[in-house]
Amino acid sequence: MAKELLEGNAAIAEAAIRAGIEAFYGYPITPQTEILEHFSERMPELGRVFLQAESEIASINMVYGAACAGARVMSSSSSPGISLMQEGISYIACSEVPAVLINIMRGGPGLGNVQPSQGDYFQAVKTAGHGDFHMIVLAPANVQEAIDYVVLAFDLADKYRTIAMVVADGSIGQMMEPAELPPMRPVRSPEERADWALTGAKGRDPNIITSLYLGAEKLEEVNLRLQAKLKEIAANEVRWKEYETEDADLLLLAFGTVGRVCQTVVREARAEGIKVGLLRPVTLWPFPSARLAELSEQVRGILVVEMNAGQMLEDVRLAVEGRCPISFYGRMGGPVPLPDEILPELEKLDAETAAGRG
Numbered sequence: 001m002a003k004e005l006l007e008g009n010a011a012i013a014e015a016a017i018r019a020g021i022e023a024f025y026g027y028p029i030t031p032q033t034e035i036l037e038h039f040s041e042r043m044p045e046l047g048r049v050f051l052q053a054e055s056e057i058a059s060i061n062m063v064y065g066a067a068c069a070g071a072r073v074m075s076s077s078s079s080p081g082i083s084l085m086q087e088g089i090s091y092i093a094c095s096e097v098p099a100v101l102i103n104i105m106r107g108g109p110g111l112g113n114v115q116p117s118q119g120d121y122f123q124a125v126k127t128a129g130h131g132d133f134h135m136i137v138l139a140p141a142n143v144q145e146a147i148d149y150v151v152l153a154f155d156l157a158d159k160y161r162t163i164a165m166v167v168a169d170g171s172i173g174q175m176m177e178p179a180e181l182p183p184m185r186p187v188r189s190p191e192e193r194a195d196w197a198l199t200g201a202k203g204r205d206p207n208i209i210t211s212l213y214l215g216a217e218k219l220e221e222v223n224l225r226l227q228a229k230l231k232e233i234a235a236n237e238v239r240w241k242e243y244e245t246e247d248a249d250l251l252l253l254a255f256g257t258v259g260r261v262c263q264t265v266v267r268e269a270r271a272e273g274i275k276v277g278l279l280r281p282v283t284l285w286p287f288p289s290a291r292l293a294e295l296s297e298q299v300r301g302i303l304v305v306e307m308n309a310g311q312m313l314e315d316v317r318l319a320v321e322g323r324c325p326i327s328f329y330g331r332m333g334g335p336v337p338l339p340d341e342i343l344p345e346l347e348k349l350d351a352e353t354a355a356g357r358g
Helices: 008-018 033-045 056-068 079-095 121-125 143-160 170-174 216-236 256-271 289-298 312-320 339-352
Strands: 004-007 023-026 049-052 073-077 099-105 136-138 163-169 176-179 240-243 250-253 276-281 283-285 302-306 326-330
Touching: 004 008, 004 143, 008 033, 008 073, 008 099, 008 143, 008 163, 008 170, 008 176, 023 033, 023 056, 033 049, 049 056, 056 073, 056 079, 056 099, 073 079, 079 099, 079 121, 079 163, 079 216, 099 143, 099 170, 121 163, 121 283, 136 143, 143 163, 143 176, 143 216, 163 170, 163 256, 170 256, 240 256, 250 256, 250 289, 250 339, 256 276, 256 302, 256 339, 276 289, 289 312, 302 312, 302 339, 312 326, 326 339
Parallel strands: 023 049, 023 073, 073 099, 099 163, 136 163, 250 276, 250 302, 302 326
Antiparallel strands: 004 176, 136 283, 240 276
């Protein structure tokens, strides 16, 4: 298929449609409202369900209900809207039903602003709701990856009966780029629903989907099952991108839009004779800790760059375990770090670690 010029938010919605989404429930919030706008036009055209709920709390519980019925279902929001959804996210996780969420991140805390940010890293990978669980979290760096990872999110959610979230900052949601959409998948028929779905008893014993277990032993049994599933996901679904790491003796580490910016930094630094590579996590959870640990044995320093105060930085430190020095450069509240800001930080790290060369 030929590439076409697509806005990030509209591309995300169309990718979900082509992945076979059956229902979308959401609430408008900048900078992701175009996702709802696209769904509001396309879903009725296709005979599928679109509903603008009265709040983010209502929308996540509608997602929960549709997911229990075995439907491919999704919601989208931005930072404070995802905060409101967290109780429902926790219910979905414990109930082990598949759902896809999109977070087009904006500046915070609080209402913040509508500028791009990566301040929701902790929210996505650490505090998505109460209890012991993780969502699969995918971080695209451009519109094409946003399309691809939305499709992947649906497949992973179904495979593991879990929540998959795509996190992208407002830059990706609002930018327009040439990209290729996937072919249209058919929507599943009622007969193709999974055997666990609540489709009516139909002569069989009824299914029960719940997140309420009053007995401590029973809830622990559920949690142990969830942990086994998370262990399987961590073993099989870690994804990342690498650039110029083969001979690197310094490493940049960034995700999403900043990871894209850092590719330019790699080119500019190498033009100066600084042998730097880039590791860009695609899955923020599960985090590519093992690969980062390997690279930390090779390089003499790591520079982490984020659009926050240093949230992924904590996972980097846990993976590196003191094998090499780690520096950080971050911008908060909406500014996107540019190559001419990052390069001096890399040059500084190069100078500070030069004694370790050879």
